[in-house]
Amino acid sequence: MGITYQKKTQVQPNTYNVHKNASHNLKNIYLRVVGAHPLVWYYVNMLMTFKNLHILIVEDIDPMRALMKQCLTMLGVGKISTAKNGEEGYEAYLRGKPDIIITDWEMPGMNGLELTQKIRRAKQSPRKETPIIMMTGFCAKERITQSLDSGVNSFIVKPFSASDLAKRLAHIVNHPTDFIITASYSGPERDTHKENLNKEDIIQTIKASNDLQTKVGTGTINKEVINRSQEVINQNKIDFVPIATHFVHQLFIATENMKTEQEPNRRSIERIISPIMQIKANARICHHELLGSFADIMLDFLEKINDVDPVIIQIVNANQLTLKHLISGKKKEELEQDGDNLQKELKSAFTRYMNIKYKISQNKLKKKTAAA
Numbered sequence: 461m462g463i464t465y466q467k468k469t470q471v472q473p474n475t476y477n478v479h480k481n482a483s484h485n486l487k488n489i490y491l492r493v494v495g496a497h498p499l500v501w502y503y504v505n506m507l508m509t510f511k512n513l514h515i516l517i518v519e520d521i522d523p524m525r526a527l528m529k530q531c532l533t534m535l536g537v538g539k540i541s542t543a544k545n546g547e548e549g550y551e552a553y554l555r556g557k558p559d560i561i562i563t564d565w566e567m568p569g570m571n572g573l574e575l576t577q578k579i580r581r582a583k584q585s586p587r588k589e590t591p592i593i594m595m596t597g598f599c600a601k602e603r604i605t606q607s608l609d610s611g612v613n614s615f616i617v618k619p620f621s622a623s624d625l626a627k628r629l630a631h632i633v634n635h636p637t638d639f640i641i642t643a644s645y646s647g648p649e650r651d652t653h654k655e656n657l658n659k660e661d662i663i664q665t666i667k668a669s670n671d672l673q674t675k676v677g678t679g680t681i682n683k684e685v686i687n688r689s690q691e692v693i694n695q696n697k698i699d700f701v702p703i704a705t706h707f708v709h710q711l712f713i714a715t716e717n718m719k720t721e722q723e724p725n726r727r728s729i730e731r732i733i734s735p736i737m738q739i740k741a742n743a744r745i746c747h748h749e750l751l752g753s754f755a756d757i758m759l760d761f762l763e764k765i766n767d768v769d770p771v772i773i774q775i776v777n778a779n780q781l782t783l784k785h786l787i788s789g790k791k792k793e794e795l796e797q798d799g800d801n802l803q804k805e806l807k808s809a810f811t812r813y814m815n816i817k818y819k820i821s822q823n824k825l826k827k828k829t830a831a832a
Contacts, residue, residue: 507677507680507681508679509677511536511537513537513676514558515562516540516542517541517543518543518562518563518564519563534685535625535686535689541556546567549575550579554584559590560591560672563575563592565607566734572594573610580611589639591632591648592611593615594616595618596615596737597759598737611646613632618740621693622690623686626681626685634673634679639665640666642663700751700787704783707735707736708784712780714732714734715780717731724768724773726766729768736758736762736783739751739752739755748787754782758779764814
């Protein structure tokens with residue numbers, strides 16, 4: 461009776477000599493090394509290396525774009541291009557033909573959704589199937605669906621970690637996907653498409669390619685590399701006050717405009733949501749936990765609002781002033797002492813408003829039912 465010994469090791473791609481009968485999957489390989497003892501099988505945890513990868517970053521906030529570039533550099537990405545809006549991003553895509561694109565959602569001019577749709581559908585687009593990762597502070601289910609429907613491959617909610625980034629990159633490499641074009645959609649084929657689309661609905665299919673696996677290998681990313689990338693985030697010295705001040709000013713303008721509108725609607729709320737989302741997305745990365753938490757609570761509330769009434773305007777105005785206070789000259793330590801109470805009061809106010817709106821809607825429904 462023979463005994464097979466296992467040895468565990470980690471290797472970079474293409475650095476070993478494998479017996480032709482080695483059995484393997486994408487992440488792990490059991491192999492016999494040529495010249496080694498015939499009963500010894502090596503269990504290999506494959507590690508990716510990104511030195512041959514070209515990634516394009518599209519982000520409008522300069523310090524955040526620089527931080528993302530540093531994170532990718534620490535993950536070992538060999539070539540990194542950058543652009544500060546969708547228009548520049550599309551031109552950089554045409555020139556450089558990157559392997560993967562990471563784009564922010566909210567940007568002046570052409571935003572991330574519009575950039576994705578142009579890459580996916582423009583006639584002159586050279587590689588419509590280029591993997592795209594969308595990064596944003598939005599986290600509502602409807603927003604994620606909207607992003608995926610635009611044709612992105614993956615979605616990362618800010619604030620992000622190096623692990624979030626590494627996992628998305630690894631998934632794109634390990635799981636290449638067919639790309640389909642229909643009358644209403646152009647992007648990676650998903651399970652919902654397989655279930656709901658007929659063959660005649662698909663205008664074109666671009667079969668999945670292993671090109672990225674050839675460049676970086678398959679498997680996982682070295683944890684030490686991810687930790688070093690995370691340290692870049694943890695140790696960043698970005699001054700968030702000017703960034704937050706800019707978005708609070710945008711919020712002030714949107715609030716004042718909403719006050720003057722005859723019939724403010726969901727679009728009015730969207731203009732309010734945008735700067736709040738930007739604060740929520742980036743504050744915690746820059747070590748402003750309270751500011752980020754406060755904006756997060758506001759964003760969650762406003763995402764549920766469709767109709768604008770005087771109370772909503774008052775709430776938005778009051779919270780705009782609170783955000784301004786949070787980024788004022790008052791010491792962060794003093795603010796954080798009252799932070800829990802401030803967040804509890806904010807959540808309580810939003811809950812009261814939603815309960816009142818629910819009761820009003822129920823009363824209207826009862827009257828309508830009685831009248832019928």
